[in-house]
Amino acid sequence: MSKKRILWVGSFYLIAIVISLIWLFPLFIAGTTAFKSMSEVVQDVYWWNLPDNFTFKYFLEAWNQGGMSRYFLNSFIITVPSVIGALFFSALGGFALAKYRFKYNKLILGIFIAGNMIPFQMMMFPVFRISNLIGLYDTYLAVILFHISFQMGFCIFFLRNFIRTIPTDLLDAARVDGSSEFRIFLQIVLPLTKPALAALGILEFTWIWNDYLWGLVLLASDNLRPVTVGLVSLQGEYLSKWNIISAGSLIAAAVPLIVFLLFQRYFIQGLMMGASK
Amino acid sequence: MKRLTSSFVVTLLVISFIMGISLATLGAEKKVVINSYMADPAPKETLKQLVAEFEEANPDYAVTINTYPHEDYKTLIRTWLPSKKASPDIVTWFAGERANTFVDKGLMMPLDDIWGEGKSFEDYFPRAFKSISQFEGETYFLPQSWYWWGFWYRKSVFNELNLEEPITWNQFLDVCKELKENDYTPITIGSKFRWTAAGWFDYLNLRVNGADFHMKLMKGEVSYDSEKVRKVFEHWKELIDKGYFIENHSSYSWQEGAKFLFNKEAGMYLMGQFIQDVVSDEKIKEDLGFFRFPIIDASVPIAEETPTDGYMIPKNAPHPEAAKKFMHFLATRDAQWFFAKKLNRIAANKNIEPENYDPMVQKGLQMINRSDKVTQFYDRDTKPAMADKAMDQFVKFMAKPGQIDQILRSLEAERKKVFE
Amino acid sequence: MNKRKFAPFKFLLIPVILYAIWVIAPIFYTIFLSFTQWDGLTAPTFIGLGNYVDLLNDPTFYTALFNNIKWLFIYVLVPLPLGLVFALFFNRKLPGVKIFKTAIYLPLTLSFVVLSQIWTWIYQPKYGAINVTLKALGLGELTVAWLSNSDIVTYSLIVVGCWPQTAYTMVLFLAGLQNVPTEVMEAAKVDGANKWQRFWKVILPLLKPATIIAVAVTIIQSLRMFAIVNVMTRGGPFRSSEVLANYMYVEGFKNYSMGYASTLAVVLFLIILLFVFIYLYQIFKTEVEY
The missing domain is CATH 3.40.190.10 (Periplasmic binding protein-like II)
Structure with missing residues (x-):
């Protein structure tokens, strides 16, 4: 490695570390608060002081008192099918809008994009009524179907733009080989869209996991509700206990973080594929 | 990709399975669903204990409490009330103008037949509570407790x-x-x-x-x-x-x-x-x-x-008879005293002697008794x-x-x- | 050939049905309500354009609109380019770079409730991290009540929003960068293009699909902003940090004016539509036919 290269890499790490530290400052506060006892939090106003002893007591208390295990399971039951459903149907729709020429193509795309722009709080009443009418109120399916539908607006827009960059020659070549259109979608389009699907999957997972409103509007039974609703009741219960609220918040945030870590590799994969050719 | 599709199918199956099970447990005969804004731990726990007591005395009843955060509750109640399918049997609510808002729109059920043979509202509550519980001559609101x-x-x-x-x-x-x-x-x-x-x-x-x-x-x-x-x-x-x-x-x-x-x-x-x-x-x-x-x-x-909290039965309640039975229980001296004592509130039921209360509560009660008029809150x-x-x-x-x-x-x- | 003709409709069938039921129908319902007076409980009464006239004479509407414009400008000027910078900077094959990307991404994993709670603590006037730090540095005069000073509260809230929004755009740009094949970069290097030239001539055009999306969502997010305002200030003090989505929520669900709230929603919807569609029209106009 040349001297210049070492210097360059060194300064990259230095800058990256400084940026990350500044960037994570608010989380640092939440993190240390979760380890501090309340008397430390109240009496010691200096945030840069580390907790006296690192104890996971408050994490445990948040987990047990907040009844988080049940809420966690619910969040998974809601989030996983919602994300898969939204991605799958949006990829189909996005493919149709990106690679086929037909009348009203742009209009349909426009409607999908436009639907995503409504301030969704406004949809509380109608969506509640529709779920009720179909008999889905107070079931997981009500929340899942709504998430899939609403998120499709953004996902179709997103995937359509990425699928457009796939060379049409590739598809035509498969057609010559006699592949059906759906086969082309499964065997050519989906694999080539992987980095985009990974990014979208990460974002969608995070949003749906963090949704609060619809879990509350469409579910009545406490044993069906997602972790965000649990967190808000935790906030209600431990108003003055910042450490427990912090701990609960960090536990809830851990899952989307893990998903990001898992899917991140697809970001690099694209580059590596290019490099190895 | 096949894996993705099959995992999707599997998840859907799992969900329908879970839904099937939860439907199967809905069989209990006399069901009461309470939607409650008592999300703070102390009141939440107290209501739960009251329900347990009621269920013990009436084994053929099953009471479910759905708790919502206070602010969201005030928003969401308006989705349940007009709905025939999603309406709970009992809602927690506030006395006075806020209760009247719903009564006015015909969304609540009168409670005139919950008091028991030959008894009426006044056998349970002081006359002063009439103005915040009765609208157009009928009782709609069951006061639980109030504070100063x-x-x-x-x-x-x-x-x-x-x-x-x-x-x-x-x-x-x-x-x-x-x-x-x-x-x-x-x-x-x-x-x-x-x-x-x-x-x-x-x-x-x-x-x-x-x-x-x-x-x-x-x-x-x-x-x-x-x-x-x-x-x-x-x-x-x-x-x-x-x-x-x-x-x-x-x-x-x-x-x-x-x-x-x-x-x-x-x-x-x-x-x-x-x-x-x-x-x-x-x-x-x-x-x-x-x-x-x-x-x-x-x-x-x-x-x-003296803001007063209590319960109402929505017009669309699916199990009104069972709900009324539970409301009767909530009005009784023992149930009211249990709730008030736990939370240092003042019970609405008039048959509780002031000496029973904590000295601080007695002081609050005296303060109110010596006053000429009471209001709810802005x-x-x-x-x-x-x-x-x-x-x-x-x-x-x-x-x-x-x-x-x-x-x-x-x-x-x-x-x-x-x-x- | 016939098969190919029908394929897009088969693919679009389920998405369109789902979208029509859960999204489009509620939007039409909202538009209908905007011409009525409705308390959310009894039957709505038709009042024509009454709500729209009220809107024009409502000072809070203008406050909220102006604040939304502040959100929009700062969102376009800060998180959008910053996300691109982070994506370019961290998109390298060096050990440990994943950790940095994860660090930048972290704020997005927090739910808005949690995010708002953390920043409420940081902004707390007496013991909050910012004011404590300022005092410790001897800059006591610079301490401000970040959330109760009506002149700066909106900016305090926008800072909170920029934090996860930057992570959001970074992910979009990172995904877009995977479309930039390494050969292209190498070829450009061989051709002797310098860094700037490579950025403007090679990378940016290839980032186009990601950029289109990033700009559109930045506009949508800034104008639709609700959660941070609702949790941290509820539009206060005295409506100075109000935004349209929160104002709509308060009117509809706290004040029982669903008709007026629907009007606010429709107007907000139209404003977003205007911004996003003018932008997309410009882009799609130049799209090559395929």
Whole structure:
């Protein structure tokens, strides 16, 4: 490695570390608060002081008192099918809008994009009524179907733009080989869209996991509700206990973080594929 | 890709399985569903215990409680009430104008047949509760408990400075002055969610103009842009101008405001009895005392705020008979006493002897008994749209006390818009 | 050939049905309500354009609109380019770079409730991290009540929003960068293009699909902003930090004016539509036919 290269890499790490530290400052506060006892939090106003002893007591208390295990399971039951459903149907729709020429193509795309722009709080009443009418109120399916539908607006827009960059020659070549259109979608389009699907999957997972409103509007039974609703009741219960609220918040945030870590590799994969050719 | 599709199918199967199981458990014969806003741990637990007691005495009944965070509850109740399928059997709610809003729209069920043979509302509750529970001659609201408001302070601080509980406005001003001179902020408040400021307006108006005028104002019958209302703000301004309120109070929730009282930075807090719910330290709890909002004009009959909470049955309740049975249970002396005792509230049931209560509760009860009139609270006595706009003006006034004229004009404009 | 003709309709069938039921129908319902007076409980009464006239005379509407414009400008000027910078900077094959990307991404994993709670603590006027730090540095005069000073509260809230929004745009740009094949970069290097030239001539055009999306969502997010305002200030003090989505929520669900709230929603919807569609029209106009 040349001297210049070492210097360059060194300064990259230095800058990256400084940026990350500044960037994570608010989380640092939440993190240390979760380890501090309340008397430390109240009496010691200096945030840069580390907790006296690192104890996971408050994490445990948040987990047990907040009844988080049940809420966690619910969040998974809601989030996983919602994300898969939204991605799958949006990829189909996005493919149709990106690679086929037909009348009203742009209009349909426009409607999908436009639907995503409504301030969704406004949809509380109608969506509640529709779920009720179909008999889905107070079931997981009500929340899942709504998430899939609403998120499709953004996902179709997103995937359509990425699928457009796939060379049409590739598809035509498969057609010559006699592949059906759906086969082309499964065997050519989906694999080539992987980095985009990974990014979208990460974002969608995070949003749906963090949704609060619809879990509350469409579910009545406490044993069906997602972790965000649990967190808000935790906030209600431990108003003055910042450490427990912090701990609960960090536990809830851990899952989307893990998903990001898992899917991140697809970001690099694209580059590596290019490099190895 | 095949894996993705098959995992999707599997998830759907799992979901339908779970749904199937949950449907199977819905078989219990006499079901009651309560939607409740009691999300704080103490009241939540108390209601749960009451339900357990009821189920033990009536084994063929199954009562489910769905708890919602307080603020969201107030929003969501309007989705359930008109719905035939999603309506609960019982809702927790507030007495007075807020209850009347729903009754008025025909969304609630009368409770006239829950009292038992030959008995009526008055066998359970004092006459005074009729006005907040009965609308157009029929009972719709079942009162559970109520609480009082007052100035809360630390006994140890008052002892240290040799202060006495003030009775008149001038004595109150002296206490503020004394506190300020000794480096305490005389009055704390957390006005982020605004209603704490409405408490101030209510009490000043009750003391300056009396309850009759106050209720007229709440019902939109008299103007805000008047000398009478101006006088209310002028009293308030005196305290603000002297710097008696804590700084930056609109950054704090009411609980954060209370912290300044608990850690002795501030001297007094105008607040409901439920301030006791948020004290975690027993020593501080014992050190808390309260006194009546001081008298400003001795010729004005004393009135107090007594917000009352309770239950209603929606018109669309799927199991009204079972719900009524449970409501009857909630009205009984034992159930009411159980709830009140646990939470230091005052039960609505009249058959509980005052001596049973904790000394502090007795003091609150006496304070109310000696008063001439009671009101609920600003946002429970007036229309919601008026309350929303007015509370903004109250907070604005506390930040910009010089703008009384503009504020009175905006309040009056809003009253006209809402009531005319 | 026939098969190919029908394929897009088969693919679009389920998405369109789901979208029509759960999204489009509620939007039409909202538009219908905007011409009515409705308390959310009894039957709505038709009042024509009454709500729209009220809107024009409502000072809070203008405050909220102006604040939304502040959100929009700052969102376009800060998180959008910053996300691109982070994506370019961290898109390298060096050990440990994943950790940095994860660090930048972290704020987005927090739910808005949690995010708002953390920043409420940081902004707390007496013990909050910012004011404590300022005092410790001897800059006590600079301490401000970040959330109760009506002149700066909106900016305090926008800072909170920029934090996860930057992470959001970074992910979009990172995904877009995977479309930039390494050969292209190498070829450009061989051709002797310098860094800037490579950025403007090679990378940016290839980032186009990601950029289109990033700009569109930045506009949508800034104008639709609700959660941070609702949790941290509820539009206060005295409506100074109000935004349209929160104002709509308060009017509809707290003040029982669903008709007026629907009007606010429709107007907000149209404003977003205007911004996003003018932008997309410009882009799609130049799209090559395929």
